[in-house]
Amino acid sequence: MIAAADTALVPMRVSKAVALGDGDNISNYMVLDELDGDRHLVIGVGDAEAFALDASLHGLQWGRPMTYEFTAALVRSLGGRVLEVRLDRIVEGAYAATVEVEGPQGVELVDARSSDALNLAVLTQAPVLVTPEMLADCIARQEADSTEAALLQRAIAAGPMAVRRAD
Numbered sequence: 001m002i003a004a005a006d007t008a009l010v011p012m013r014v015s016k017a018v019a020l021g022d023g024d025n026i027s028n029y030m031v032l033d034e035l036d037g038d039r040h041l042v043i044g045v046g047d048a049e050a051f052a053l054d055a056s057l058h059g060l061q062w063g064r065p066m067t068y069e070f071t072a073a074l075v076r077s078l079g080g081r082v083l084e085v086r087l088d089r090i091v092e093g094a095y096a097a098t099v100e101v102e103g104p105q106g107v108e109l110v111d112a113r114s115s116d117a118l119n120l121a122v123l124t125q126a127p128v129l130v131t132p133e134m135l136a137d138c139i140a141r142q143e144a145d146s147t148e149a150a151l152l153q154r155a156i157a158a159g160p161m162a163v164r165r166a167d
Helices: 047-057 067-077 114-124 132-143 147-157
Strands: 010-022 025-034 040-045 081-091 094-103 106-113 128-130
Touching (some): 010 114, 025 047, 047 067, 067 081, 094 114
């Protein structure tokens, strides 16, 4: 029998974006930390998503709105707000998300890539919740005896990217 606490969503915070060199390749990751524990969720992402996340986490301002800043402004301008981001399923091996948005028409659930949803969550200061199944999948990947596991462990231990504005 599964206790109710075992199926509850796990509150996490987006802690950093990491870029790791692996030979000639660079792999980018978003790292989330469990709020009330010591577990980590590590998600492989593209260059643009990692860059945007690191810039947002460090409060960098640009002359014009970047994609996620535009998206957050668009939601606000339509009278909405992001209530929460849930990383809630695995689709074809990739982590997927649901963004809960409240607006004049009520609450809507919007399907999203996890990297897009997490970038939006950081900008809107929305809570991030993860399903136990997704967290267990990531932890199993971290503990495996594989190249992927080594990269995930390096991402957790590594410092954040260092995106900075050129003056």
